[in-house]
Each structure stands twice: as C-alpha cells, then as structure tokens.
Amino acid sequence: MISGRRILAILRKELLQLRRDRMTFGMIVMIPLIQLVLFGYAINTEIRHIPAVLVDQSESNLSRSLVQMVEATQVVRFEQHVATVAEAERAIVRAEVRAAFIIPQDVAQRLVRNPAIGSRFADGLQEVEARPIAQWVADGSDTLVAAAIRSLRGMPLGEMFRDSTNTATPTFEVTLFYNPEQRSVVNIVPGLVGIILTMTMIMFTSAAIVRESERGNMEMLITTPIRPVEIMIGKIIPYVGIGLIQVAIILGLGALLFSVTVAGSLWVLLLVTLLFILASLSLGLVLSTLASNQLQAMQMTVFVLMPSILLSGFMFPYEGMPRGAQLIADLLPATHFMRIIRGVVLRDAGLMDLLPDSLWLLGFALLGLGLASLRFRKRLD
Amino acid sequence: MSEAVAQTFGLTRRFGDKLAVDGLDLAIPKGVVYGLLGPNGSGKTTAMRMLTGLLTPTSGHAEVLGARLPGDAEAVKRRIGYMTQGFTYYRDLTVLENLRFIAEIHDLPARRKRQRIAELMDTYTLHEQANVLAGALSGGQRQRLALAATVMHEPELLFLDEPTAAVDPESRRAFWEQLFDLVDAGTTMIVSTHLMDEAERCHRIAILDRGRKCADGTPRALMDRIAGRAVEVEAKDPRRIGRALSGKEGIVSVAQIGERLRVLVTEGTGDPEALVREALAGHPDAAVRAISPNLEDVFVLATHGRDQ
Numbered sequence: 009m010i011s012g013r014r015i016l017a018i019l020r021k022e023l024l025q026l027r028r029d030r031m032t033f034g035m036i037v038m039i040p041l042i043q044l045v046l047f048g049y050a051i052n053t054e055i056r057h058i059p060a061v062l063v064d065q066s067e068s069n070l071s072r073s074l075v076q077m078v079e080a081t082q083v084v085r086f087e088q089h090v091a092t093v094a095e096a097e098r099a100i101v102r103a104e105v106r107a108a109f110i111i112p113q114d115v116a117q118r119l120v121r122n123p124a125i126g127s128r129f130a131d132g133l134q135e136v137e138a139r140p141i142a143q144w145v146a147d148g149s150d151t152l153v154a155a156a157i158r159s160l161r162g163m164p165l166g167e168m169f170r171d172s173t174n175t176a177t178p179t180f181e182v183t184l185f186y187n188p189e190q191r192s193v194v195n196i197v198p199g200l201v202g203i204i205l206t207m208t209m210i211m212f213t214s215a216a217i218v219r220e221s222e223r224g225n226m227e228m229l230i231t232t233p234i235r236p237v238e239i240m241i242g243k244i245i246p247y248v249g250i251g252l253i254q255v256a257i258i259l260g261l262g263a264l265l266f267s268v269t270v271a272g273s274l275w276v277l278l279l280v281t282l283l284f285i286l287a288s289l290s291l292g293l294v295l296s297t298l299a300s301n302q303l304q305a306m307q308m309t310v311f312v313l314m315p316s317i318l319l320s321g322f323m324f325p326y327e328g329m330p331r332g333a334q335l336i337a338d339l340l341p342a343t344h345f346m347r348i349i350r351g352v353v354l355r356d357a358g359l360m361d362l363l364p365d366s367l368w369l370l371g372f373a374l375l376g377l378g379l380a381s382l383r384f385r386k387r388l389d
Numbered sequence: 390m391s392e393a394v395a396q397t398f399g400l401t402r403r404f405g406d407k408l409a410v411d412g413l414d415l416a417i418p419k420g421v422v423y424g425l426l427g428p429n430g431s432g433k434t435t436a437m438r439m440l441t442g443l444l445t446p447t448s449g450h451a452e453v454l455g456a457r458l459p460g461d462a463e464a465v466k467r468r469i470g471y472m473t474q475g476f477t478y479y480r481d482l483t484v485l486e487n488l489r490f491i492a493e494i495h496d497l498p499a500r501r502k503r504q505r506i507a508e509l510m511d512t513y514t515l516h517e518q519a520n521v522l523a524g525a526l527s528g529g530q531r532q533r534l535a536l537a538a539t540v541m542h543e544p545e546l547l548f549l550d551e552p553t554a555a556v557d558p559e560s561r562r563a564f565w566e567q568l569f570d571l572v573d574a575g576t577t578m579i580v581s582t583h584l585m586d587e588a589e590r591c592h593r594i595a596i597l598d599r600g601r602k603c604a605d606g607t608p609r610a611l612m613d614r615i616a617g618r619a620v621e622v623e624a625k626d627p628r629r630i631g632r633a634l635s636g637k638e639g640i641v642s643v644a645q646i647g648e649r650l651r652v653l654v655t656e657g658t659g660d661p662e663a664l665v666r667e668a669l670a671g672h673p674d675a676a677v678r679a680i681s682p683n684l685e686d687v688f689v690l691a692t693h694g695r696d697q
Contacts, residue, residue, distance in 0.1 A: 017493030021482065028481050228477035231441055232494045233467050387462075388443045 014234050018242025022216070026246065032212075036250050040204045040257045047200060048193045048266050055156040060084040060107040061099045063092065070119065071111045074142065078109065081163065083156050093145075100147050107146035107157050115141055122165070141165075186271075186354045197262035198353040199322040201255055201281070202345045206288055206316045207309070208254060212247050213292030214305035222301055227388065236384040240377065244289045251285040252278075259353070272352035276359050280348045283369040287341040290376025297383035316342035344368050394419045394546055394577045395440060399449035402435050409435040411600035412449065417579060417593075422572060424591030425581040426688060432600040433581035434474060437548050440579065441471045454546055467495075470544035474551045474581075476531050480524030484515050484534055487523055488541070495542040509537040513567065529560030536567065540576075547571065549580045553587060565590055585684045594684075596691045603691035611687045618658065618690065619682040620665045622650040624675040637668045642689050653686055653693075 026033060064071050078084060087105055090096050096108035112118070118141040146157040187194040217239075220226040229239065259277075262268040270277060291312065299305040317323060319337040326337060326346075337343040344365040351357030359366065393416045400413040410432040417423045425433045438444040440451055442462025451458045456465045478487045488509065492502040510516050513533040518526060523534060532553065540547065549568075553561040565587075568578060580591060588594050588608065595605035604611060618641075624630045627650050634652060635643045641653045654661040662679050669675045 011496050013493050013496050017490050020493075021479065021486075021490050024486055025479070025481050223480070224473065224475055224477040225479060227443070227473050228471075229494075230443060231466060231469070231471040231473075232491075233463065233496070234494050387445065388438060 010235065010238060014238045015242045015245075018234075018239055019245050022243055022246045036208065036254065037257065039208060040200075040254045041261065043204060044197070044200055044258050044261050045265065047196055048262070051192055051196050053152065053192050054190065055152055056082050057085045058083060058107055058153055058156060059087045059105045060109055061088040061090055061096045061105045062086045063090055063096050063108060063110045065113045066111050066115045068116065070116050074111060074115070075109070077165075078160065078163070081160065083160055084109070096145065100145070103147075106150075106153050107144055110143045110145065112142065118142075119165075191266075193262075193266045194268055194354065195350070196322075197258065197266060197268040198349045199320075199346055200262075201258050201349050202284070202320065202342045203313075203317055203322055204254055204258060205251055205281075205285060205345075206342045207313050209247060209251055209285055209288035210292040210295065210312055211306065211309045212250070213243065213289050214295040214299060214309060215302050216243050216247075217293065217296035218299050218302050218305045230387070237381050240293055240380060240384070244286075244293070247289055248282065248285050251288075252281065255281050268353070270353050271356040273356075273358070276357075276362075277349075277352045279359065280345070280352060280362060280366055280369075283366055283373065284341060284345040284348070286373040287345075287369045287376065290373045290380060291341065293380035294376050294383070297380055312340070316340050319343065321346040341369055341372055392419060393417055393452075395451065395453045395579070397436075397440070397449065397451040400436065400439055400446050400451055401448045402432075402439060402444060403447040408600050410439065410446075413597075413600070413602055415595055415602070415605070417577065419577050420572060420575060421592035422568065422578045422580055422590065424588045424594035425579065425597055426583070426585075426588040426594050426684075427581075427597030428583055428692075430599075431597040433597055434550055435600075436597070437471070437550055437579065437581060441469060441548055442466060443471075467542070468544055469546045469548060470539040470542070471548040472535050472539040472550065472552060474554070476523070476535055478523055478535060478538055481522060483520050483522055484510075484526070485519045487534060487538060488515075491538045491541045497542070505541060509541065512570075513537040528556045529563070532556055532560065532564060533567075536564070540571065545576065547576055547578045549578060551581055551583070554582070554584065561587070585688070588688075589684050596688055598692040604687065608684055608687075611691075612682050612684065615653075615656075615682045615687055615690055617679065618654050618656065618661060619680050619686050620652045620654065620661050620677060621680045622652055622665060622669070622675050622677050623648065624650070624672065630669065630672055630675055633672065634665070634668055639664050640668065641693050644689075651680075651686070653682075653690055 062075060064075070075086065079086065084107060086109070088099055090099065093108070093110060096105075096110070099105045100108060118139050121138045122141060144157050144160065146154055148154040184190065220229065259268075259270060263270070292309075295305060295308045295312075299308055315336065319329065319333055320326070320340055320342040321337070322342070326334060326343065329337065348357075348362045348365045348369075351362050395415070395417040397413050397415045400410055400415075401408065402410045413432075413436055415423075415436075425436065427433050435444065439446050439458065440453055442453075442458055442465055445459045453465050454468050456462075458465065479490070482490065485506070488506045489502070492506060497505060510519065513536060515530070515533060515537060518530055518534075523531060526534065532555075536552075552568075553564050556564065568580075572578065580587065582588055591608065593605065593607050594611070596603045596611075604614075606614070622630060622634070627645050627648060631643050631645055631650050634640055634650070639655050639658055641655055643653075644651045652661075652665055654664055658664055662677055665677050669677065
C-alpha cells in the first residue's frame with residue numbers, strides 16, 4: 009500500500025535540502041528571469057542594419073540618391089566605401105560587412121531602360137533589353153541575411169522621381185492575426201516557457217535521484233520499507249511547484265516587459281502546463297535510472313535540451329523541417345507543448361482545440377513514470 | 390544455543406570473474422553479537438547486502454527472520470536495521486530532521502514518532518546536536534546518529550557494517566556499550582569488522598577470507614583451539630632474528646610487535662618452544678617463551694596458507 013506519510017516525508021526532505029542549497033534556489037528564479045529578458049530583447053528574426061560596403065563606379069548624383077534610397081529602407085547600413093569589386097569581396101571575406109552594393113558606371117542608361125522608369129520616356133526604348141540598374145553581392149551563408157538582401161531586389165524606384173509609378177496594386181490582400189506588428193518577442197515568450205521548463209525540470213529530477221545514489225543515501229533508503237513509486241512521487245511534487253513558479257515568472261514578465269498577454273483561459277494554461285511539467289519530470293526520472301552520476305545526468309539533459317530548442321518549433325517553424333526531422337521532433341515533449349502554449353497564450357485556443365497534443369503529453373508522462381518505476385530497483389545489483 | 394535468526398546455505402555471489410562470496414554457510418543464533426571478521430575485500434559487505442536483500446545471490450540462499458532470500462526481501466526490511474559502512478543519512482539535514490525523516494519513512498504515527506525520537510535522543514545523547522547539520526558532526530556523534538536512525542523502528546536483527554572503523558577508541562567503547570544495551574533488550578546483531586578489538590567483543594565470530602569462511606565459533610573457543618601454537622621471542626635485534634626464523638620448517642608466521650617477535654607454529658607441533666629455540670641455535674641472546682594466543686593469531690592461522 010502506498011503511504012501518504014512516506015511520500016510526505018520525501019517531499020519535506022526535498023524542500024529542506026532545496027532551501028539549504030542557496031545556489032539551486034537562486035537558479036530557479038534567475039534562469040527564467042534572465043533568459044526571458046535576454047532572449048526577449050536579443051532574438052529578432054527581422055533583420056535590420058546589415059553592414060554593407062559600397063562600390064560606386066558611377067560617382068554621380070544619381071548614384072548618390074540611389075544609395076540614400078537604399079539606406080532609407082534600414083535593411084543595410086553602408087560602413088565602407090571602396091573603389092573596386094575585389095576590395096569589396098575582401099571585406100566580405102574578413103566579415104567586416106555581409107554584403108556589397110555595386111553601382112556600375114552606366115547606371116543612368118540602365119535606369120532609363122528600366123521598364124518601370126523607361127515607360128515615361130520614349131516608347132521605342134522598351135524594346136531594348138532591360139537590365140538591372142545595380143548589383144548586390146551578399147554573404148549568403150546565413151539564409152536570414154540573404155533573404156533580407158533579396159527583399160531589396162524589387163525595391164520601388166518611383167520615389168526617385170517623386171511619384172509612385174511602380175507601387176503596384178497587390179495581387180493578394182494579407183492580414184496577420186495575433187501578431188500584426190510582427191514582433192519576434194510575441195512568439196518567443198510562450199516558447200521560452202517550454203524551453204526553460206524542459207531544461208530545469210529534466211535536470212532537477214534526473215540530478216535529484218542520482219544525487220541520492222552518489223552520496224550513498226539510496227543504499228540507506230532501499231533498506232527501509234519505502235516503495236519506489238513513493239520515492240518518485242515525493243521527489244516530483246516539489247518540482248511541479250517550481251515549474252509553476254517559473255511559468256508565472258516568464259509569463260508575468262512577458263506581459264510586463266514585452267506586453268505579451270495571455271489571450272486564453274488561465275485554467276487551460278495551468279492544466280496544459282501541468283501536463284508538460286509531468287511529462288518533463290517523468291523523462292527526468294527515466295534519465296536518472298540510466299545515469300550513474302550527476303555529470304552523466306547533466307549530459308543527458310543537454311542531449312534532450314538541444315533538439316528541444318532547435319527542433320521543437322521554438323527557433324524555426326516545425327512545418328519547414330524535412331519529414332525525418334519532424335518525426336524526431338514529435339518524440340520531444342517540447343514540440344507538443346510549443347504548439348499548445350502558443351495556442352493558449354496567443355490564439356485563445358481552448359482545451360478541445362489542443363486535445364491531440366495534450367493527450368500525447370499525458371501519455372508520455374504516464375509511460376515515463378511507468379518505465380522509471382520499472383527500471384528503479386530496490387536492489388544494488 | 391537457541392534457534393537461528395539468520396542462516397545461509399551455500400550463499401555465493403559473483404561479480405564478473407570474481408567470487409566475492411563463495412559458498413558461505415552461517416548460522417546466527419538469537420540474541421548474540423555475531424562478528425564477521427575479515428580483511429578488506431573478504432566479502433563481508435557483500436554477504437551483508439545479500440542478507441539484507443540488497444543483492445541477489447548468484448547461488449545459494451539465506452533465511453532471515455523466517456523469510457527466504459532471495460524472494461521475500463520486502464517482508465524482511467520492516468524487521469531489520471542496516472547501518473551501512475560510511476554515513477548514508479543526509480548531511481544537509483540536521484540531526485532532528487534526519488530522525489524525523491526516518492521515523493516517517495517507517496510510517497510511525499505522529500505520537501509514536503515524537504516519543505521514539507525523544508527516547509533515541511536521550512539514549513544516544515544527541516539533544517545538544519539536535520539542530521546541527523549531520524555533515525557538521527564529529528565522527529562519534531555521526532555514528533550515534535546513524536545508530537539511532539537505524540534502530541528507529543526497533544528492528545529484531547541489526548546489521549552493522551564496520552560500525553566503528555572511523556571513530557576514536559573512546560567513542561568505540563561507548564558505542565559498544567550501546568550495542569550491548571540493545572542486545573540486552575533482545576536484539577540480534579551481525580557486525581562486520583577488520584578490527585581485532587571489535588571482534589573480541591562479539592559473542593561469536595566467523596572469519597572470512599576471499600569470500601570463504603575459514604573458521605567460526607566463540608572467540609574463546611577459537612583461541613583455545615590454537616592453544617600452544619604461539620611463542621614469543623625477545624631479542625636485542627628482533628629484525629635479524631625475525632629474518633632467521635621466517636620460512637623455517639614448522640613456522641607459520643613471524644610478526645614483530647615492538648621489541649618482541651610473535652611466532653606461530655604449524656598445527657601438531659609437540660613442543661613449539663623447543664622448535665623455535667632450535668631454529669635460533671645461532672642466536673644465544675634470544676629469550677623464547679610460550680604465550681597464550683590472541684584473536685589476531687587465530688585470524689592469521691585461519692587465513693594463512695591460502696596464498697600458496
């Protein structure tokens with residue numbers, strides 16, 4: 009029979025030990041706090057002010073106003089002026105700049121032949137083959153930077169002549185829900201809940217059990233009538249509380265600093281967060297039965313944490329990943345939680361809308377607990 | 390002798406290629422302190438772990454308090470106490486917190502818990518240290534805390550793995566006083582040790598060497614069994630005499646104890662004194678006399694010869 013008194017004894021002991029471990033206690037609060045502020049301000053998928061080098065071979069009034077127009081988009085910032093293309097390439101190699109803007113000598117003629125501009129002059133000119141008026145060379149290794157430079161390809165030139173000849177009527181009307189101002193932080197705050205919980209929950213539980221074996225306490229515990237499941241439950245409960253505190257810190261600060269407020273119901277939020285915490289804790293328990301010391305437990309945590317950050321949809325959209333990566337991502341509790349938490353916080357999704365992912369987390373938690381209890385033996389061999 | 394509270398039948402445990410415990414047959418009578426005497430690595434701890442259900446024997450079995458091991462380990466765990474080698478309670482909890490934790494783990498009701506903790510703090514003089522972290526206690530105090538926690542649930546059978554290896558002689562005396570109080574109250578104890586003075590305090594001992602039992606009985610009987618085989622030699626230059634003696638026919642071991650040499654002879658030697666004198670014919674200054682053997686002699690004779 010499971011004894012409530014024994015579970016309570018383990019729970020109380022964990023809390024006492026946690027209270028004496030000032031460093032860990034501090035980390036519980038500081039990890040979400042610092043990481044939220046850091047990532048909230050730092051992560052920005054909208055690229056601005058890419059350093060660039062200018063190669064102006066025409067040195068004309070026209071080229072100078074073209075440069076001003078490009079700078080006005082705020083996508084790039086010209087940091088250097090050089091005379092030749094070779095020098096520009098070297099600047100890219102040395103990573104002093106990420107892109108080079110090359111304005112050819114005949115920029116004026118090219119501009120006149122450009123269909124967008126040329127139409128206002130003589131009709132006959134349109135039959136001459138039009139060529140781009142200038143060239144961008146960019147370091148394409150970072151796809152985000154490359155995409156930003158590419159966005160300049162079709163830059164409207166009408167302003168040059170103080171009218172809007174080529175501001176075409178859009179083919180499609182686009183309306184952006186939930187994040188109309190396109191702030192990256194809106195997506196990051198709820199995502200960070202998943203990442204920080206993955207990290208602390210798995211790490212704390214795996215280390216908590218391994219620590220007992222490492223210090224020999226487990227040898228004493230297993231000679232008492234305590235049951236494995238009592239140890240597991242007693243050890244998990246304090247960390248459920250810690251997980252909820254961390255969620256409160258992240259979402260509270262998210263609302264305060266970045267005005268990312270919870271759109272959905274707080275009860276649904278509590279429920280799905282508990283599910284995710286339980287899933288992460290049971291994963292931590294399974295790892296603790298595999299690791300034989302705290303260093304190994306830590307390494308296993310990092311092994312789970314890295315894909316949780318990169319594949320869960322926190323950094324890059326899940327939909328953009330190849331099928332194989334999606335299959336791996338589906339094994340991680342963080343992937344399912346990422347969808348759920350963004351649903352609740354941003355889209356006011358109800359429990360029914362989130363059912364498949366919620367059930368998956370529940371299943372994962374139960375499976376993990378079962379597996380950990382099976383693997384945990386009250387024996388030394 | 391009353392009925393055995395614990396018995397082993399060909400108990401064997403193998404770790405890889407190594408036989409840690411090899412066909413051990415023991416019978417531990419009720420109400421005694423039973424010593425397992427042996428050097429490090431002789432299988433004492435492994436034997437204890439099998440008797441407490443922590444390790445599964447490779448072959449053989451044990452009967453502890455009427456339950457069969459392997460198999461019925463959980464039933465045994467409520468009725469035994471196991472004080473491990475080294476301190477395995479929580480160093481980051483205070484004395485009182487540790488005792489409370491153990492009481493709750495044994496499911497003592499609140500009233501009984503308070504009463505039992507107060508009793509144990511009295512018996513083991515822990516009141517002054519009640520709120521000291523266990524990690525900050527002295528070796529002797531920590532040992533008292535470990536014993537108090539181990540007997541929290543009043544076990545009938547107590548296992549103590551090298552209980553006083555790390556404490557000073559005075560604490561050791563006091564600790565054994567407390568063990569005998571428990572025996573008076575009806576507890577049976579199995580104590581592992583490599584210390585002769587601890588072994589001498591046991592009612593019965595079994596000598597283990599490389600996983601095997603070499604001898605068992607009361608310390609007195611074991612010493613009587615080798616009566617007449619110990620000889621003491623006193624000489625000006627004991628090291629030189631020692632070298633002259635060792636390896637001679639009929640001589641099992643020569644050990645220097647300060648100024649003197651302690652010589653043990655093979656079984657069945659008619660006149661050990663004469664044998665030693667004869668071997669020392671070239672050293673007229675050496676004084677030879679028969680002495681009564683001690684437990685260390687028993688140990689040396691029981692384990693000798695297994696190297697060859």
